[in-house]
Amino acid sequence: SYVLTQPPSVSVAPGKTARITCGGNNIGSKSVHWYQQKPGQAPVLVIYYDSDRPSGIPERFSGSNSGNTATLTISRVEAGDEADYYCQVWDSSSDHPNWVFGGGTKLTVL
Amino acid sequence: EVQLVESGGGLVQPGGSLRLSCAASGFTVSSNYMSWVRQAPGKGLEWVSVIYSGGSTYYADSVKGRFTISRDNSKNTLYLQMNSLRAEDTAVYYCARNLILTGYFDYWGQGTLVTVSS
Numbered sequence: 380s381y382v383l384t385q386p387p388s389v390s391v392a393p394g395k396t397a398r399i400t401c402g403g404n405n406i407g408s409k410s411v412h413w414y415q416q417k418p419g420q421a422p423v424l425v426i427y428y429d430s431d432r433p434s435g436i437p438e439r440f441s442g443s444n445s446g447n448t449a450t451l452t453i454s455r456v457e458a459g460d461e462a463d464y465y466c467q468v469w470d471s472s473s474d475h476p477n478w479v480f481g482g483g484t485k486l487t488v489l
Numbered sequence: 490e491v492q493l494v495e496s497g498g499g500l501v502q503p504g505g506s507l508r509l510s511c512a513a514s515g516f517t518v519s520s521n522y523m524s525w526v527r528q529a530p531g532k533g534l535e536w537v538s539v540i541y542s543g544g545s546t547y548y549a550d551s552v553k554g555r556f557t558i559s560r561d562n563s564k565n566t567l568y569l570q571m572n573s574l575r576a577e578d579t580a581v582y583y584c585a586r587n588l589i590l591t592g593y594f595d596y597w598g599q600g601t602l603v604t605v606s607s
Binding site for chain 1: 524526533534535536539547548549583587590591592593594595597598599600
């Protein structure tokens, strides 16, 4: 089945830019979605279809996807952005529908 | 306002059974693709099962043959019947809506914790 690889952790100072990657074989041919999860809370969709933002998500959150890597970019990072972030794709290669998640990246705001 | 509220989690012995419920409001469960996604303690997200608007059901290989997803249209509620539970099934179970089959999960419940232990 399809595998998504994320770095376990990313650290960034407040006001700087954080980039969280999601690697997969030819992931650029798939649509990638990103979720933010804070401790004790359910995941929240922050980017869908590679680069679209749901209503209510700040413009500081953006996404891109090409080749073997998708990237979630958070500009002007704030303390409130500290959370786990997961990428997700829909995998059609198996004999049943399959929604695949990356292992997650813990974003630490220094 | 769309809302998903799970219930039914708890402590169960290995080999036991449990039924989770997910009560929906603000939309119709039977008109949407609905999934269960779980998260083991300290681990990532894992898709478990989906029920299509047409009624077809599918499962992750890890739970196939042990779990059954269903819905009650009159109660606008999604269920997950879990049998032959194992320690590795210990997780927070979320119900979530797939707005588009091949896309993303746009709404999630708050989750319910299932602990399988003797």
